[in-house]
Amino acid sequence: MAEHETGSSGALLEQTLGEVRKVIVGQEHMVERLVVALVAGGHCLLEGVPGVAKTLAVSSLAQVTGGTFARIQFTPDLVPSDIVGTRIYRPSSEKFDVELGPVFANFVLADEINRAPAKVQSALLEVMAERQVSLTGQTYRLPRPFIVLATQNPIESEGVYPLPEAQRDRFLMKINIPYPDAHDELAILRRMSVDPPVPQQVLDPEMLLGLQRAAEQITVHELVADYIVRLVMATRQPAAYRMPDLAALIEIGASPRATLGLVSAARALALLRGREFVLPEDVRDVAREVLTHRIVLTFDAVADGIDQSELVDRILACVPPPRVVWNHGPS
Template sequence: MPQGRSASLPFDTPQSFIERIVYHVEKAIVGKRESIESAVVAFLCGGHILLEDVPGVGKTMLVRALAKTVGASFKRIQCTPDLLPSDVTGVSIYNQKTGQFEFRPGPVMANVVLADEMNRASPKTQSALLEAMEEKQLTVDGETYRLPEPFVLLATQNPIEHEGTFPLPEAQLDRFLLKIRLGYPEETHEVDMLGRLQDRHPLDEVKTVLLREEWASLQRDVRQVHVEDTLKQYIVRLLSATRAHPDVALGASPRASFALMRVAQAKAYCAGRGYVVPDDIKSMAVQTIAHRLVLHPDARYTGKTAEAVVKQLIASVPVPAVRAASGGSL
């Protein structure tokens, strides 16, 4: 647990603490607990999220609510075809008074950045975010600037309307830790949502649960969660199976192996455990792996999906036995 948290916040375990984060986000996003928990897992890993869904289901609201609960600075980039890389990263401007160039940071200089409709930005602008996503830094006019810590990019895209869009390249998709879909709410949840929206904005009830420094401390805690060697081997076998699958033209990269191990650690941490179990890996595999796969055209034409391939591999790759005594509870 981060030092000093108990003095300011009434939580005894990571499990109850994270439950409070989910509770507050659910005040803005009704009936989507599983998607919210997945987003919290990504935040604990310091990983980026691709939110792909139809308009109006709460993608932007989810991002803003998460940023508010963790007390983070938040910036939004509305991606359009005419958006320039400098509009994202910032620009150096000559100051006549001092006779020097001064860097004016762009919206990417924040803890939580929303790239709304990222696939509408040109490939040149999309690539400007690659360095930020991977290296947590920017290079502008030969000068390197560190991004604030922690840093998480959340990008949205509409899977239905493709006119005027630029599909994200595989190299960029591979840098997203998770791909999350919200989907339409159930009728009872939608009625509840209308009641909440009748006289107030849903974000008004979302409270800050932890400080930015405590968020960074939680991320350090997650990295200490124990992963047995047999489970590391299981992750590698699962990812290797994607590369040999007959329907897959491009399998998951070694970066995906690391991503799956990290989200499994965060999943275990959310459950109050200091060690990973196979179910932590299996429960996060689809969201971690599927968006990194490229299927053969024949497989796509017959209606097969990357999600279905990953589910098939989860069912077919043998799960190792894990000693119950490994690690411990938090």
């Protein structure tokens, strides 16, 4: 890829970030990671307490990037046909027609996804994994690009269903969203209480597909690829990477999707930063969001209140990245 093309893609993504930040005060990390997931073409799970702008961030991103947008409020009484569609009898024609569900959009916001029962989760799993829906023996392809952006509330326990490991693994990234600090809270008060700003559209679906193709062309050096594999293997065999104490805390390590996810997310981040190649720092920056939700803790670790992000930080500290030696030529 030509350097000027990479630079223009990075500038376009920076403009996208700027428009979303008009609406979302603070939460710089969340906004950047949402754009990274978008460019990487992966689904994203946002977890945070009520009122930290999860839904607003997703809807603002959809406005800025164009394309069709659908919001599905997940509830315990939801059934699969509510999201994927169903057959409807038409008395005028005396036959059944297929009515496609709200998932047939470029951006699907699955709000409070952990409130839906198992049947709905399994239907959504096919949508996320295969990007298609099967109805009455027919297969319907979803539009491109297609991304599920889901939110969940971690503090409620009544009427919620924990996401199955297989479905969590389908999310490229999981982003934890904290409360804003006092400075950002004051900015929210000033900006949103009178005349809330409206973001302007920067991209369209074809431009986004082009950015996704550009990200796929970002170079990943063999040493960086080896670093990615070592990080993932350390979640499965921590004793082999000088972390024997983690073996009693990790029941199941990250899957091969984590390896692919680290590559695609690091490439998207490198493109956002205007580079044609991935640095180890790019991998480290996205490792928390890509690995955390894929690690299954043992019963003892859960009982002791261990958090997966702590384990990922430990792995990042213990698995050395490759050294980058800049060759500036003869002096």
